[in-house]
Amino acid sequence: MDPRITYFPVGNGDCSLITLSDNTQIIIDCNTTQEASDEDDPSRYDVHQHLLDFGKKLDGKIPHVDVFILTHADQDHCRGFDTMFYTGDPSKYTVKHSKEDLILIDELWFTHRIFANHEGELSKWAKAFKKEAQRRIDLHLAKSSVRNDAGNRIRVVGHSNNPAYKGLGDLVITPGNYIDVIDRKTKKDFRFFVHAPFRKEVDDKLADRNDTSVVLQACFDVGGTKNAGLAMFGGDAGAAIWSKILELSDDDKLAFDLFLAPHHCSWTFFSEEEYKYNKVPAEDSLAILGKGLDGARVIASCKPIKDDDDNPPHFAAKEEYEDVVGEENFISLAEVGDQKRALPTTFEMSENGPVLLDPEDLDHVDDTVKKVASTPQTYG
Incomplete structure (x- = not known):
């Protein structure tokens, strides 16, 4: 199967699904609410139900995903984590959890920051994530025999001087490195x-x-073409962070076909100052956008963008993105589909770059994918 990225319309929040050629599935962030399953509320897509319908299954029964990545602990990036995903010892996943439609996560990715004393008050969803991450960390620090089992695996992204995590060794990946x-x-x-x-x-x-x-x-990589599709995910990183990334990175590391607008199409990508104090976008931010390849697209994961004072999404930020990539290559996820329900936006990777698929054609999974999605694997 061809790899693809699906961006879900979840209001002012992020949730993306990367599916690789071997059907490895990677979810980056989540923003799921009870309202998403309400047919009378078209503002959010029901990601949980989508994963239950079209995601992977253990032995054709138990829903699971290979990797979940939390970019940072704000609630609009982890809302619904504890009602969508299973937390705790994977060997204790029971019929009860299956009936609750809880999805198992093989491997959890996060940063040290969520454990810092200065992280501040966390939402209930972030607390649930932190508890699960700590459970898995403890297994690895104790060198438990089950630490590398599906449902206990971790990956820590980024630097920290915190001595509590020195024992994690090569499970910690720092900036400037690839993860394959x-x-x-x-x-x-x-x-x-x-x-x-x-x-x-x-x-x-x-x-x-x-x-x-x-x-x-x-x-x-698709066929014989290396870097046939390149996509940038930046959470809510602001202008100063992107300036530092620009300073440290070669052009090939900054190139993109798809760019998920940071902080839900907020002005913070373009300036550290509020728009009312500075209406001029930072040169470095524009330089980052200038790394887009031919036909590059910007994806805005936010509520419908209006010409008002909201931030996010910010109307002037949308205009800046459109100035660079063109109006036709700016996609507001909340405005894809019809008035009844916003639909996911999916790109399939080809040797010639990402191909935008018609969302109306994606309400099914073909037999090949269904067979691959039934995963023979043991937890615990």
Whole structure:
């Protein structure tokens, strides 16, 4: 199967699904609410039900995903985590959890920042994520015999001086490196390049949580073409972080076909100052956008964008994106589909780059994918 990225319309929040050629599935962030399943509320897509319908199954029964990546601990990136995913010892997943439609996560990715004393008050969803991440960390620090089992695996992204995590060794990946081992399997046609978070933001108690976001370049090889598709995920990282990324990175690490607008099409990508104080976008931010390849698209994961004072999404930010990539290449996820329900936006990776698929044609999974999605695997 051809690899693809699906961006879900979840209001002012993020949730993306990367599906690789071997059907490895990677979810980046979630923003799921009870309202998403309400047919009378078209503002959010029911990601949970989508994963239950079209995601992977263990032995054709138990829903699971290979990797979940939390870019940072704001609630609009982890809302619904504890009602969509199973937390706890994977060997204790029971029929009760299956009836609750809880999805197992093989491998959890996160930053050290969520455990910092200066992280501040967390939402109930972030607390649930933190508890699960700590459970898995404890298994690895104790060198438990089950630490590398599906449902206990971890990957820590970014620097930290916190001595509590020194024992995690090569499970910690720092900026400037590629990750091609995903859920303990080496991928020959996919890798992430890690841009951030940086040590200063992770360890500095004055640093804003948004600026501790995991920033990744997803690189797809298709057929004989290396980097046939390139996608940038930046959480809520602000202008100063992108300026630092620009300073440290070669052009090939910054190139993209798809760019998920940071902080839900907020002005913060273009300036550290509020728009009313500075209406001029930072040169470095424009330089980042200038790394887009021919036909590059910007994806805005936010509520419908209106010409008002909201931030996010910010109307002037939308105009800046459109000035660079063109109005036809700016996609507001909340405005894809019809008035009844916004639909996911999916790109399939080809040798010639990402191909935008018609959302009306994606309400099914073909037999080939169904067969691959039934995963023979044991938990616990």
